[in-house]
Amino acid sequence: MNSKKTEKIAFFVLFLATLLIILPVGLVVCIIIQKGFPAMTWQFLTDIPRQGMRAGGIFPALVGTIYIVFGAILFALPIGLGAAIYLSEYTKEHFLNRLIKLAIVNLAGVPSVVYGLFGFAFFVIFFKFGASILSGSLTLAIMILPIIITASREALESVPYSFREVSYSLGASKWQTIRHIVLGNAIPGILTGTILGVGRAAGETAPILFTVAAFYLPQLPKTIFDQAMALPYHLYVISTQVPNVDEKIRYGTALVLLILVFFMNLVAIVIRTQFRKKKKW
C-alpha cells in the first residue's frame, strides 16, 4: 500500500471514531428534547407533583436541586480556593505537598456513591444533621472540591510569575501580591472551574440519595435541616419506582436537568471567552 492510500484509510478511521463520539451525545439530546419538549409548560416548572407524581410539575425538585447546589458552592468555593492558593503560592515542592496533590487527584476518582455513603455516615449520623439540605450540600461540596482546587490552581499558576516578582520587588508581602495582582487575574479561571463543578454536582444522584433527597415531598424546604426533593433522584423515582408515569413527564424532567447543566457549562464558556478577549498579556 502506498502512503496516499494509508493516509485515506487513517483519515477515514479517525473520522469515524470522532463521529462515534458525537452520535450518542446527539442521540441522547435529540431523544430527550423530542420526548420531553411537550411537557415543557410553565405549569410543569412551577407546580408541585400531583397524583402520586403522575401529574403536576417538578417545582420542589427544581428548587431543591438549586438549594443543594448553591449550598455546595458556599462550602466548596472558599475551602477549595483557600487550598489552591496555599498549594500554588505558599508551599514549595516537598513530600507533604506531593502527598496533598496525590490526595486531591484520588479524591476526584472516588465513585460518587462512596461519597454518598461517607456523607451519610459523617454528616447525617455522626454530626446528626439528619437527611437534610445541609448534609447533601456538604457531601456534594466534598465531591466537587477536587474540581475546584484543580481549576483554581491552574488559574493561579497561569498568572505569570514575573507579576509576582515585580510586586515583591516593590516591597509587597506575599498576601498583598496574591490579593492585588494574582487573584484578580485568576478569578475568571476559578469561576469557570467552579461552575463546571456545580454542573457536575447538579446532576449527581448517589450522594444526595444518601443524604438529602426525599422520595416525595410536595412542599418547599423551609430550613437547611429539611429534606428536599432533587431533580436527578426525582427522575430515578418516576422512571423506576412509580408505575404508569406518563413518558413526557419523565423526559420533561430529564430535559430540565439537562438544560440546567448545559446552561451552567455555557456560562463557564462565556466567562472564559470574555476573559481571553480581555487578557492583557
Place this chain on the structure above:
Amino acid sequence: MVKIKIEVLNIWFDAFQVLKEINLEIYENEILSIIGPSNSGKTTFLRMLNRMNELENGFKMTGRVELDHKNIKMLDAQFLRKKVGMVFALPLPLPLTIFENVAYGARIHGEKNKKNLEKIVEEALKKAYLWEEVKDRLNTSAFKLSGGQQQRLCIARTLAVEPELLLFDEPCSGLDPISTAKVEQAMLELKESYTIVLVTNNVKQAARVGDRTAFFLNGELIEIDKTAKMFTAPLDKRTDDYIRGKFG
C-alpha cells in the same frame, strides 16, 4: 560615602557556586555598571542586593552585605525592597492602568489619600521622563504603551516607593536605540538623588553612563575601577579582552 559594603560574598544555587568571594563597595550617588558575559553571576549579584534570590529554590549565601552599615540579613525583606528598588530586564507592567501601576507600590505601603497618590504618580512619571507622553491617558492599560515607554513606566513605578538604591537589570536589552537613550538619560538624572547599580550586556552602555565599572567573569569579580580607567587601561588582560569583544 559608602552605601553598600560587601565582604566575602559567596552564593550557591544547589551545588553550583554562582558568586565567589566577592568584595566590593558601592558609593552613594554613583552609577556602578556591572559587565561580563552571560552566566557570570551579574544578575544574581544584583538580586542579592534586594534579597530577591531567596525566593528561589536551592539558594544559599555566605558573607556579609551592609546597607548603610546595617547587615541586610537582619533587615525585614519588605523594608529592604522598599529601600532598594529594581527595574527588570524586560518591561514588566502589571496588568493595571498606567496610574495604578505607578500607584501600586505606594498603595501597598499604606498610602490611601487620593491627592497624595496623584502627586506621587505625577512626580515619579516626571522623573522617569514619561509624564508628558502619558498625562492624558493615565487610566488606560499600561500594555498599550510602547516597549520603551513601558520600561520608563517600570522605572517610575520603582521610584514611586521612594527607594534610595536603584538596581537596573539589563534595562535596555529589549529596547531600540532611541528608547535606550531616553532610559540612559533618566539614569544620569537619577544618580543625583539615588545610588544606581546597572547590570548590562552592552559594554558601550557601561562606558556611557557608569561612574565606575566592575567586570565579572565566572562568578568572580575580576576588576573594578573608574569607568574611564577601566576602558583605557584595564589591569587584567581578561577585562581588556572582554571590552574589546574578544570573547563573551
